[in-house]
Amino acid sequence: MTITTIDRLPAELARGHGGGGPAPVRTVVAYGFWIFILSDIVMFSALFAAYAVLSGNTAGGPDGRELFNLRNVFIETACLLFSSYTCGLGMLSAERREPGRFLLFAVFTFALGAAFLFIEMSEFAGMVRAGAGPSRSAFLSSFFSLVGMHGAHVTAGLVWLVYMVAQVLAKGLRAVVLRRLVCFSLFWHALDIIWIGVLTLVYLMGAR
């Protein structure tokens, strides 16, 4: 940042604050998407609240201690955490206009996200087979709503990532594509943050 003349300083600092013109498009786009993410987290808070209220109502059915396999949950957590890391590194490569490295990190991010989803789906399938499906008890209804909603978000994120890779291949790392990538990485990091809540409230507290 090189601000040489004293005269330019106020206008530049006032940019987006009522002077010096509007804020840069990228700031506005990312801020708008940040608001969307926060509203998504508020939506999740309703599911968290439902789970917190209903987790004891097992209606004589299995509870978390019998159902949860913490080894799998640990692998899921690691997958999501490392995919957040590779997503961040992919964004760095995109900023530096290195499409090859970006694509490499995108592949890692996708593979780790898909591994997470695969483990979660097989866990769900095993529970349903064992007669512990969403209709068994209020505890299981709220469990499948909360964890399933997070899984649905991860699925959407994977579809979005494929779409972003296609855009980078077709259009290159131009400004509009970079702005969309910023939104995608915000979304992906937010999913990891929500998973911390799921891990703590559902699995670690439920498996005790």
Place this chain on the structure above:
Amino acid sequence: MDGNERVFGDRSPGVEQQESTANFLSYTVGLGLAILATIASFVVSQTDLLWPPGVPVGLVVLAFAQIGVHLVFFLHLGSGPDNTNNILALAFGLLIVFLVITGSVWIIANLNNNMMPMPVH
């Protein structure tokens, strides 16, 4: 990059603005801290390292610590003036989340307490 996209006043979450090496370091430090917090959560929940009735509190503290790590090191949310808008939005979101979750738990616990005993079939 579009020529006039130099940012002076505001930052958005997730947008890189420092040098890339600093950002690589930030992601890696964040990853290390997040791994530590995750392993600590699993250890606390699976052992009697903590006084057992205090385990849920310990887990919540670790979860908030890790969320903080993610916000700072992955989303680059800081305390600088260029981040004011983002932090304000986050604070409002957290307020709503807090109201929805504690409000629900509080109200339903109260209802459960005041419920007539159910006949056992």
